[in-house]
Amino acid sequence: MSDHPTVVFGLDGAHFELLDPWIEAGHLPNIDRALDTGVSADLKSVLPPVTSPNWKAYATGKNPGKIGIFWWENIDVENQRVHYPSDRKHANTEFWELIAEDKPVGVLGVPTTYPPKEIDEFLIAGPPDGKNAGYAHPPELESRLDEKFDYRVRKHNRLDGDREAAAEEILELIDSRFTVAETLREEYDISFLQVTTFYINSLQHYLWDDEYTLRGWQIIDEHLGRYLNAEYNVVLMSDHGSNPIRTAFHINSWLETNGYLKTNTDVADTFYRLGINKDRLIQMTNKFGLTEFAKHVTPRKVLQYLPDNSGAVNKEGKTDAVDWEETNAIASGQGPIYLTAKHGTDEYNRIRNQLQAELESVSDPDGHPVTDAVYKGEEVYSGSYVDEAPDLVIDQAKGVHIPGGIGREAVFTKPTDDGWHAENKRQGLFVASGPDFTTGTHDPMSILDLAPTLLHLHDRPVPTDMDGTVQQSVFATDSKLANRDVKRANVSERDRERARIRAIARDVDL
The missing domain is CATH 3.40.720.10 (Alkaline Phosphatase, subunit A)
Incomplete structure (x- = not known):
């Protein structure tokens, strides 16, 4: 010692x-x-x-x-x-x-x-x-x-x-x-x-x-x-x-554009058109010292539906924004991707291999790859929870930010003055x-x-x-x-x- x-x-x-x-x-x-x-x-x-x-x-x-x-x-x-x-x-x-x-x-x-x-x-x-x-x-x-x-x-x-x-x-x-x-x-x-x-x-x-x-x-x-x-x-x-950050790659927008993900963000879209979003609500309640009060009086379901200032729905709010029956893949931020097909089936293997190959070949508008590698889940994780683990995991390339929200139309964006720069x-x-x-x-x-x-x-x-x-x-x-x-x-x-x-x-x- x-x-x-x-x-x-x-x-x-x-x-x-x-x-x-x-x-x-x-x-x-x-x-x-x-x-x-x-x-x-x-x-x-x-x-x-x-x-x-x-x-x-x-x-x-x-x-x-x-x-x-x-x-x-x-x-x-x-x-x-x-x-x-x-x-x-x-x-x-x-x-x-x-x-x-x-x-x-x-x-x-x-x-x-x-x-x-x-x-x-x-x-x-x-x-x-x-x-x-x-x-x-x-x-x-x-x-x-x-x-x-x-x-x-x-x-x-x-x-x-x-x-x-x-x-x-x-x-x-x-x-x-x-x-x-x-x-x-x-x-x-x-x-x-x-x-x-x-x-x-x-x-x-x-x-x-x-x-x-x-x-x-x-x-x-x-x-x-x-x-x-x-x-x-x-x-x-x-x-x-x-x-x-050189570029932001909106993974769920890419999945939706390429037919892997089906969403239903009508409620969030309505809030967004009305100028109501989670970021603005937090800023207002912080300003007036009402953050804890707002959490208690605002139904959790409503908070989950609220988009962020880009119009995207995040975390628990994604549950109701996904058409699960018509979806093959959905992603979290910064790399994890989950498939809906049953593990080990021919359909699962086909979709996973196809998605892995496609993501490894994606480049941003300037021609830079967005991934250094795309791994299968079992190559990354081991243990009692491996059955719940992501099916694919992106190792994002240098300078690439991968947000996990749902609801943005653009697949690629640049850093904004009020957002992340690293x-x-x-x-x-x-x-x-x-x-x-x-x-x-x-x-x-x-x-x-x-x-x-x-x-x-x-x-x-x-x-x-x-x-x-x-x-x-x-x-x-x-x-x-x-x-x-x-x-x-x-x-x-x-x-x-x-x-x-x-x-x-x-x-x-x-």
Whole structure:
């Protein structure tokens, strides 16, 4: 076991593509120092390269086929619905729970951890699925954070609305994450601290290399400097990377144009013609402080039918916008595609092979491919939920954004002033600096490798159902960590059943 506490900086959407010019210009001296004194690598996310499921993949060391969450929505073709299985978020043990069996642990800001599990010493859930109430364990910690720090999990302003107000709010939220984490680390004498900032990725999505994005990174850099010494092992990691958008490929519009998808968006179209959309409603309720009131008085069904400001229907609203009987394929954003034909039949194989070949040959209006590859689901996923997994998964090409909404006529569009200017990519970052780590550049790693590697750092057994591998070569060459055998922990059927029962008992509904 390492004698040094570990601090993990979770940086949603971070990659060297954006940071390198700022590092070279001297704007991020502490990140530069961590690179010079530590080991760095590209970190490959699971497909699709999105906050959900990648933070769950990081925390559990498992691919989405074992977690049962494949994007911010799952498409259940058998029951003809689009939904998010929130109950599965807590069905698997996260690696910091295993560290907490031996040493005090604190976790703050990680997406997909709401509502918080019970953990010693604390867990504070993160956005975007977290809420500004019921976010902390132990529960009494929440009132302390509210009173002392005016702590918020989620921001109020939108970057596609009052951009300046939203950006300033994000900078405050980023700073508060690290300030609170440091305060609680000292108070609880934490051995393992995970502090994550989600909203830096929001700045990148909407503003890319804008001055506000740089300011966000400088706040992170300043806090990082407090840990770069002989006392701490410090890890920087991201769930995926980011890159500027060249073109948006509206996958469901393409599927409909090519006869794979049949929709019925009459209700959403009527709302849109009347100037009523979900984005405008959110902006108005935020402006007048009525967001929670609007959620309570507006029927959920109505909210689902509302289109966004482009006229597209998203997530659960897609359930009633699809003519399921006449549809062969429907997609989520950023890559997953589901077929309605019965698995294993000649029709299923014919449609899947045909669709895979066609998508691999699609180019945007400028002649650039929209995919790097199109995989069959079983090539990407394994585990007990593989039967629910997407049938095809796009690995989107550099500079391509793939929205998942239904109802847009255009197949290709360019970035707009009030929309996204950067999209996720599969290459994230890993940097580790401290007394137990080596130096230099490391071969690319998988995000699934981090849970077992951090367990090994803390001398904890690695569960046999984790998909990742302990990367002993990131540790100092002459250290015990680099040379001792990896401890293994068998995962029994009883343990899996107990986890399943806990998830059902929780019955989470976000």
